[in-house]
Amino acid sequence: MKLHLPDRSVDVFSVLYREESIQEYAFRDLKEFIRLSEEYRYTGLLLFESNRGNIEPWVFAQAVLNNSETLSPFIAANPAYMHPFLVAKKILSLASLYQRKVYINFITGTSKTDLAALGDTTAHDDRYKRLVEFIQIIDGLLNDVKPLTFDGKFYKLKNAKLSSNLPEKLKPVFFVAGASEESSQAAKIVGANKMGMAKPVEGLQQSELAEKLHFGLHFGIIARESRVDATERLNELFYGTEEDKDLMEYSMTNTDGKWKRELNDFAELPDSTYNLQPFKNFKSDCPYHVGSYDELSDSMVRYVINGFDPLVIEVPPGEDELWHISNVLKLTEQKICSQYYSEKQADLVS
Numbered sequence: 001m002k003l004h005l006p007d008r009s010v011d012v013f014s015v016l017y018r019e020e021s022i023q024e025y026a027f028r029d030l031k032e033f034i035r036l037s038e039e040y041r042y043t044g045l046l047l048f049e050s051n052r053g054n055i056e057p058w059v060f061a062q063a064v065l066n067n068s069e070t071l072s073p074f075i076a077a078n079p080a081y082m083h084p085f086l087v088a089k090k091i092l093s094l095a096s097l098y099q100r101k102v103y104i105n106f107i108t109g110t111s112k113t114d115l116a117a118l119g120d121t122t123a124h125d126d127r128y129k130r131l132v133e134f135i136q137i138i139d140g141l142l143n144d145v146k147p148l149t150f151d152g153k154f155y156k157l158k159n160a161k162l163s164s165n166l167p168e169k170l171k172p173v174f175f176v177a178g179a180s181e182e183s184s185q186a187a188k189i190v191g192a193n194k195m196g197m198a199k200p201v202e203g204l205q206q207s208e209l210a211e212k213l214h215f216g217l218h219f220g221i222i223a224r225e226s227r228v229d230a231t232e233r234l235n236e237l238f239y240g241t242e243e244d245k246d247l248m249e250y251s252m253t254n255t256d257g258k259w260k261r262e263l264n265d266f267a268e269l270p271d272s273t274y275n276l277q278p279f280k281n282f283k284s285d286c287p288y289h290v291g292s293y294d295e296l297s298d299s300m301v302r303y304v305i306n307g308f309d310p311l312v313i314e315v316p317p318g319e320d321e322l323w324h325i326s327n328v329l330k331l332t333e334q335k336i337c338s339q340y341y342s343e344k345q346a347d348l349v350s
């Protein structure tokens with residue numbers, strides 16, 4: 001869905017909950033999630049990538065486009081898995097065939113063992129340098145009329161060309177994921193947006209919209225009428241066993257991702273809706289916001305007025321979770337609009 005505000009709109013994407021240790025999904029469940037995401041008017045779905053996942057994101061993207069009229073796939077693309085020419089060709093094919101914009105979340109990593117399984121020994125900082133070349137080639141192929149010749153450290157192309165270019169309304173939207181300085185620098189070089197894990201709203205300072213606009217935030221939501229009920233649901237879904245804690249401890253030795261270390265080291269704030277129980281119990285790869293509709297909408301308002309866009313929301317398992325989240329988003333929209341018009345009215349009076 002989009003949050004329709006008086007001065008702009010904010011995209012909201014859904015993310016199907018996944019547990020990294022199993023990722024056992026039936027396509028029937030995926031299709032139902034696509035249907036519900038469209039029913040609740042999300043902009044689209046974020047599609048993840050890993051060695052162990054049995055849902056390949058480009059296949060999932062076609063399922064999203066085939067089974068909806070409005071949703072856009074938000075596809076993870078990693079140089080470790082695919083050549084940039086093929087990525088550009090897939091973007092062109094999907095956007096042209098379905099006449100719908102696609103979003104790309106460029107990532108550089110997976111676990112150290114997953115990279116080793118692929119024979120990829122590229123160092124962390126070099127993976128971002130490779131990503132810059134990866135994106136530059138994709139962008140050049142999709143936008144340049146002339147054949148592309150590219151002579152980089154990681155890729156070399158000579159007179160490569162796609163059959164056609166995309167019209168402006170179908171041009172893909174690029175994001176670079178990560179929390180490191182290297183990820184920010186890569187996004188700046190290629191002119192892409194940023195994607196990162198949500199931080200607590202406490203301590204956020206009012207910023208210029210231009211500084212944060214199109215900086216996407218990834219997080220989950222568990223919402224109920226009261227925080228007590230939301231916390232009860234959190235504990236039902238994300239109770240951690242000793243085995244889970246052991247897996248989490250191992251996963252921290254098996255990553256060089258700054259975002260993951262930041263989440264693992266973060267000390268939770270008392271009375272905040274920001275919650276890391278799903279992450280620390282090895283049940284999710286993102287932080288969650290947990291609380292009442294009213295509390296959570298206050299947190300979402302803080303993100304939105306600070307210019308973060310889009311919001312990428314992991315949806316926990318359960319038939320009614322999208323409905324509960326929609327209550328939060330509707331209330332967020334109402335509060336921002338009410339505040340905006342109250343300030344306008346005050347300006348007129350003064």
